[in-house]
Amino acid sequence: MSNQSNFIVVDDLSHTYSTQRKLTPKHALQNISFAIPKGASFGLLGPNGAGKSTLISLLTGMNKRQTGSILIDNEPADQAGKKLKSISAIAPQDLAFYPRLTVHENLLFFAGTYALKADLRKERIDFAIEVCDLDAHLTSRAETLSGGLKRRLNLAIALLNAPEILYLDEPTVGIDARSRQTILNAIQRMHANGCTIVYTSHYMEEVEALCDHVAIIDNGKLIANNTMSAFLEKAGRQSLKVTMAQALPSYAIDELAARRAKLLSPKEFIIEGLQSAPMTDVIKLLAEMGGDVEQAHYGKSKLEDVYLDILKQNEAQQ
Numbered sequence: 512m513s514n515q516s517n518f519i520v521v522d523d524l525s526h527t528y529s530t531q532r533k534l535t536p537k538h539a540l541q542n543i544s545f546a547i548p549k550g551a552s553f554g555l556l557g558p559n560g561a562g563k564s565t566l567i568s569l570l571t572g573m574n575k576r577q578t579g580s581i582l583i584d585n586e587p588a589d590q591a592g593k594k595l596k597s598i599s600a601i602a603p604q605d606l607a608f609y610p611r612l613t614v615h616e617n618l619l620f621f622a623g624t625y626a627l628k629a630d631l632r633k634e635r636i637d638f639a640i641e642v643c644d645l646d647a648h649l650t651s652r653a654e655t656l657s658g659g660l661k662r663r664l665n666l667a668i669a670l671l672n673a674p675e676i677l678y679l680d681e682p683t684v685g686i687d688a689r690s691r692q693t694i695l696n697a698i699q700r701m702h703a704n705g706c707t708i709v710y711t712s713h714y715m716e717e718v719e720a721l722c723d724h725v726a727i728i729d730n731g732k733l734i735a736n737n738t739m740s741a742f743l744e745k746a747g748r749q750s751l752k753v754t755m756a757q758a759l760p761s762y763a764i765d766e767l768a769a770r771r772a773k774l775l776s777p778k779e780f781i782i783e784g785l786q787s788a789p790m791t792d793v794i795k796l797l798a799e800m801g802g803d804v805e806q807a808h809y810g811k812s813k814l815e816d817v818y819l820d821i822l823k824q825n826e827a828q829q
């Protein structure tokens with residue numbers, strides 16, 4: 512499955528956590544294989560406990576690989592520790608800085624862990640401060656920062672080695688809109704500069720906006736992996752979703768059922784796989800019915816719908 516343009520190639524990777532005696536071990540990842548092209552922005556999705564953080568911890572070498580292989584830039588990851596440290600960075604789910612140091616002291620400390628000449632070190636710190644919009648907070652002690660600023664500091668630290676691969680494990684959990692936007696802009700900037708992004712999040716609209724590739728893990732297994740556009744196109748048919756001001760009368764429900772409408776609530780229905788001509792027909796029917804349309808949306812399915820569909824199909828196959 513190796514391909515020259517693939518930067519990260521994972522083959523048949525499994526990971527098991529041993530648990531207390533008598534309890535069965537936890538198979539956190541089972542025979543996962545996928546590849547990430549260089550410069551891609553790769554969204555890793557899955558329900559709580561699916562195995563996303565475990566996968567990231569193996570890719571970054573934070574957890575030791577047990578079985579299967581991981582090639583990064585054509586080299587086995589566990590034999591290229593030094594190189595990997597120099598080209599990759601992670602903004603982990605848990606905050607990773609010194610709470611009693613100021614923002615600037617933290618940046619100086621972590622920048623000091625890379626062998627950089629003084630002017631390059633300063634350049635990297637200035638870039639991280641600017642991208643994460645931390646200028647006004649440099650002298651604040653890290654522990655006194657708001658949740659959003661802590662996340663921004665976490666990311667700024669990850670940017671200090673100008674990574675070629677940036678792993679982000681739910682970087683926007685529980686933060687306000689401004690910090691979220693700052694973080695998303697920072698990731699977009701890194702991606703535009705050619706950095707390969709591996710991004711886990713439960714916020715589908717973020718993944719849809721940021722990522723060009725998506726993989727879904729459920730229960731430790733890879734259940735989908737494709738480009739974002741193929742993903743949305745494959746499962747994302749044109750659909751018409753209508754919310755009426757009042758409950759639909761029963762004759763309208765029958766008429767709509769004949770047009771493959773699914774009733775989402777007494778006032779709301781969706782028709783998938785609809786071409787524009789039958790759509791006009793539905794609109795005409797609603798007009799004849801004299802019901803007030805409160806909201807109508809016609810377009811491609813959103814990533815969230817596709818994601819939930821795939822999880823449901825997977826569950827049904829279990």
Ligand SMILES: Nc1ncnc2c1ncn2[C@@H]1O[C@H](COP(=O)(O)OP(=O)(O)OP(=O)(O)O)[C@@H](O)[C@H]1O
Binds near residue numbers: 557562
């Ligand atoms: N150190 C550990 N010891 C034992 N089991 C673990 C350990 N870390 C994770 N697990 C288990 O492995 C499975 C995968 O966990 P993981 O944290 O990778 O999932 P996740 O997809 O990142 O979840 P979330 O979205 O909640 O962060 C879960 O069942 C979890 O309970």
